[in-house]
Amino acid sequence: MDPCDRAAVVELARSSRTDLVVIGPEAPLVVGVADALRHAGIAVFGPDAAAAQLEGSKGFTKDLCRANGIPTASYVRAERAADAHVALAQFDIPVVIKADGLAAGKGVTVAMTRAEAEQAIDAAGDGPLVIEEFLEGEEASLFALVDGETAVPLASAQDHKRVGEGDTGPNTGGMGAYAPAPVLTAELRQRAMDEIVLPTARALAAAGTPFTGVLYAGLMLTARGPELIEYNVRFGDPECEAIMPLIEGDFAELLHAVATGRLAEIDPPRLSGEHSMTVIVAARGYPGTPAAGGAIRAIESAEQVEGVTVFHAGTAEGESGLVAKGGRVLAVTAVADTFANARARAYRAVDQIDFDDGFHRRDIGWRELEREQA
Ligand code: AMP
Ligand code: GLY
Numbered sequence: 362m363d364p365c366d367r368a369a370v371v372e373l374a375r376s377s378r379t380d381l382v383v384i385g386p387e388a389p390l391v392v393g394v395a396d397a398l399r400h401a402g403i404a405v406f407g408p409d410a411a412a413a414q415l416e417g418s419k420g421f422t423k424d425l426c427r428a429n430g431i432p433t434a435s436y437v438r439a440e441r442a443a444d445a446h447v448a449l450a451q452f453d454i455p456v457v458i459k460a461d462g463l464a465a466g467k468g469v470t471v472a473m474t475r476a477e478a479e480q481a482i483d484a485a486g487d488g489p490l491v492i493e494e495f496l497e498g499e500e501a502s503l504f505a506l507v508d509g510e511t512a513v514p515l516a517s518a519q520d521h522k523r524v525g526e527g528d529t530g531p532n533t534g535g536m537g538a539y540a541p542a543p544v545l546t547a548e549l550r551q552r553a554m555d556e557i558v559l560p561t562a563r564a565l566a567a568a569g570t571p572f573t574g575v576l577y578a579g580l581m582l583t584a585r586g587p588e589l590i591e592y593n594v595r596f597g598d599p600e601c602e603a604i605m606p607l608i609e610g611d612f613a614e615l616l617h618a619v620a621t622g623r624l625a626e627i628d629p630p631r632l633s634g635e636h637s638m639t640v641i642v643a644a645r646g647y648p649g650t651p652a653a654g655g656a657i658r659a660i661e662s663a664e665q666v667e668g669v670t671v672f673h674a675g676t677a678e679g680e681s682g683l684v685a686k687g688g689r690v691l692a693v694t695a696v697a698d699t700f701a702n703a704r705a706r707a708y709r710a711v712d713q714i715d716f717d718d719g720f721h722r723r724d725i726g727w728r729e730l731e732r733e734q735a
Contacts, residue, residue: 367397391417404620411570415592419491429560433589436493445482461489498583501545505558508624509571512562517542518600526724533648537725539638540603553587602692603639607632636700638707642721647688655685655718663710668696
């Protein structure tokens, strides 16, 4: 079934008498699968198409921030390349050039020179762009559950977007993550809720397009405080795999409460207080064309390491066992009492896995490691 086919999803939910639909990726949200389910009277965790614009259009989000005083990089929207070239003159270098629509994490250029910025504009294919001020600081992600005007923080995490060690090479969907992100202190988290997440929820509710689901705020912790880099309208991948093992209580009930507008009535979400780390094992070639069909063995040994779960992201059953199918193949998650222990367990587990056509980053969590050693 095509998960973006609204009628087919509604029909499946009806015929299987599904109580709750949780929409994972952004594409079905942006095309209105949640709208269709809600219209059919089926509880759904995930925003309608109008609120999913927070992820679907960077220009929409920037305008919403500007109209509501939400801290974010200053910006100009440009409809075509020619306008973008003109607008570029008013920005200092470095500068950030973004395609307006969904680009699977690949639509952003942080240009270190004016020539690079000009090139990024020309490479964007004359579609709408956002040009914005470069923000300095450390990144952290805040996940909040939102149901209309009610928003509660769930967790924080830090992702590793670049394919190579030392954060080098092209952007990917994410090569590893850890949770929580201690750099987002309780005080900074409160500011991000008060100054960014809550005003966003209120603005959408006031516009008649309330948000339902998880709002993932990509933040830059600047000298001025937390500023919004981008929103996602879903749990990130691999952030999701890092966060889930930390959540206590009945998670389905939590999602159902959000889906049915009862978030304000229930106990706030609770985390275990442990730390987790996820290392992505990808197929050679990712984020370009990944090698398909490579054999994967010994996942059972990896799962014998204490606190470890191996999530399958791109695997299939081949004739003689498990094979790779897709770019990001496995998400190896470990939980422990401290960040350092979670990290050690995650790599011990990864080292058990026999996957010749795969690769992973050895330095997931390097910022946190440096902080602990400092
Ligand atoms: P986005 O897809 O908007 O999250 O952008 C991808 C990555 O580009 C972010 O995770 C940041 O590392 C970087 N980035 C985006 N916008 C900015 C900005 N205004 N200043 C500095 N870095 C940025
Ligand atoms: N890991 C980043 C994302 O899912 O968007």
